[in-house]
Amino acid sequence: MKDKMTLILFSGDLDKAIAGFNLATAAASMGIEVVIFFTFWGLNIIRKEKKVSRTKGLKKKLFGIINKGGVNNLPLSRFHMSGIGTKMMKQLMKEMKFPPLAELMKLAKNLGVKFVACTTTMGMMGLTKDDLIPEVDAYAGAATYLANAGQSRINLFL
Amino acid sequence: MKDKMTLILFSGDLDKAIAGFNLATAAASMGIEVVIFFTFWGLNIIRKEKKVSRTKGLKKKLFGIINKGGVNNLPLSRFHMSGIGTKMMKQLMKEMKFPPLAELMKLAKNLGVKFVACTTTMGMMGLTKDDLIPEVDAYAGAATYLANAGQSRINLFL
Amino acid sequence: MKDKMTLILFSGDLDKAIAGFNLATAAASMGIEVVIFFTFWGLNIIRKEKKVSRTKGLKKKLFGIINKGGVNNLPLSRFHMSGIGTKMMKQLMKEMKFPPLAELMKLAKNLGVKFVACTTTMGMMGLTKDDLIPEVDAYAGAATYLANAGQSRINLFL
Structure with missing residues (x-):
């Protein structure tokens, strides 16, 4: 097992995101490899500001508008x-x-923390790669998460 | 340590349950042993539809009615x-x-994922074995969880 | 890796706190070393009853009043x-x-479970050591958490 940590950021809450990134930056500065998986509402953290996806379908569009993304639009839990x-x-x-x-x-990015966007839930949330910030390192699903978590000493779901 | 994962499903939210079962099925199909512990509101996921427990006591009955269970009645977080x-x-x-x-x-069941219902919180929620779906493999408490988690590479609380 | 468990109590919800302490006491009575980190709203669990911090600043004071602490004032999730x-x-x-x-x-205290208060978020919540119960064993940040979690078989975020 490696000196490695994975975080799943499921919630798009500002406070949980702060807790996660506080841990991630502390870990990375101690030489621990860190991979963060953004899934469900957590995808809001890595969404571009105000950009509403041009995906077809009224429901997806509506959901995209109600469910505001962008690092400055996250609510407290x-x-x-x-x-x-x-x-x-x-x-x-x-x-x-x-x-x-x-x-x-x-x-976190400067310290080498990896950002992975969950492709399965991107679809559910009506989000495309174009809706996410360029700092995302990879687009992947559960198998990639499990491969990473299986090597890590610390795995948390936020 | 084994190629094993435990999940505690504490929240009865639909989205967290989907995240959990998505991970569980992916893991099981990769040959990872998976045990899911359903506790507190997470017990709603393995409750039979609409069945209100016949337990004595007005409070338990009231709580059973307000706190709707069943896989089709779960709210989003x-x-x-x-x-x-x-x-x-x-x-x-x-x-x-x-x-x-x-x-x-x-x-998940077909892939061999184990479902464990938390006996301690079943009581708190006014639930008996009769209120839960037959797919539950075991009824147990914290000691069983800890024994399983201590062997697992990945342990998450959802 | 040691027979050790860490819990991060982030949420100040009564039900999550019960779940955490139920696990902690079960683990400690099985001889597992347990360290609990209280951060963000989780600090409410280890706050003295009704005490409002005398910190300067209107905003901090307001927040301290709205955000009630103390083990008997926690809401359900x-x-x-x-x-x-x-x-x-x-x-x-x-x-x-x-x-x-x-x-x-x-x-939990009698069984040797360690209580650690997160200094980073104490500041954010406008809390001083004087606002917390004397059972707290240590005041520390992310680095201390990571050092503990890196040695532990089970690490959960509640």
């Missing part, structure tokens, strides 16, 4: 309160000089 | 919207030829 | 229903002679 709580938390983080999620993600 | 969002997601899955959860569960 | 569902669940647990969370936590 608690006290989102139509955005007021989330805004307050972001201001608190700023006052405390804690880096915003977008910066944590940049840092 | 996000955008359930009184059922509208969940229905839309199911239709999207159908259009994309993605198997519904009930089929993923059947596939 | 589902059917909290402004407290009615949570109260009902607590009564069900009592009727079934299932120990309340506060007792599970005491048992």
Whole structure:
């Protein structure tokens, strides 16, 4: 088994994403190999801002609009309160000089953390490669996750 | 350590259950032994449809009615919207030829995935063995989970 | 790798906390070393009752008031229903002679389970050491978690 960690980011919640990237950057800076799998709502974290997929089908389009993506549009898992709580938390983080999620993600990339988008759920969410940020390293499914997790000391589902 | 994976399905959310069974079927088809522990709201996934437990006690009965079980009654973790969002997601899955959860569960059983119901939380939820589907392989508590997880390369809590 | 388990309690939900401490006490009584990391809303589990932090700053103070802490103030992840569902669940647990969370936590401490508070998110939540219960064994960040998890057979994120 390698000094390696995998994270599944299933939830698109801002706080869980911060927890995940905080772990990922800490691990990578300690020399641990890190692979993050973005699936379901977690795909929102690696979605381009405001871009609505041009996929055919009314339902997919509707879902794409309701389910806002982009690192700056993620809600808190608690006290989102139509955005007021989330805004307050972001201001608190700023006052405390804690880096915003977008910066944590940049840092993670610079430290060699791999970003993998789940192809199975991309379809379900009506997302194409064009909807995701260019920092994504690979597009893959459960088999790739399992191959990576089987080699890793730490595997978490967030 | 064995080529084995355990999943705890704590949440009874449709999307998390799909994520879990997607991983479970992929793993089992790769020859990985898989054990799924259903606990708390996750017990709803293996509850018979519409059956309300005949357990004594008003509170247990009330809880059994509010907390709907059965694979076709699970809400999404996000955008359930009184059922509208969940229905839309199911239709999207159908259009994309993605198997519904009930089929993923059947596939999992056929591939040898083990279903374990948590006895401790069955009591809390007012559920008896009679309320659960016959596909359950075992009824057990935390000690059984820990024995299985201690042998497994991958352990996730969903 | 040691016979060791780490849990990250991220969510401050009562049901997830019960699931975590149920696993922790079972593991500890089987001779497994257990370390629990409390982060984000999970810090509410180890907050003193009703104590509102005297930290400066209106936003932090507001957040401290909205985000109630203390083992007796935790909501359910589902059917909290402004407290009615949570109260009902607590009564069900009592009727079934299932120990309340506060007792599970005491048992865990007696069995040697280690409580670690995440310093990074304590700041974000406007919490100081003075806001947390004296049972906390250590205050640390991601590096400490990773060092512990890297040695453990079982690592879960709740």
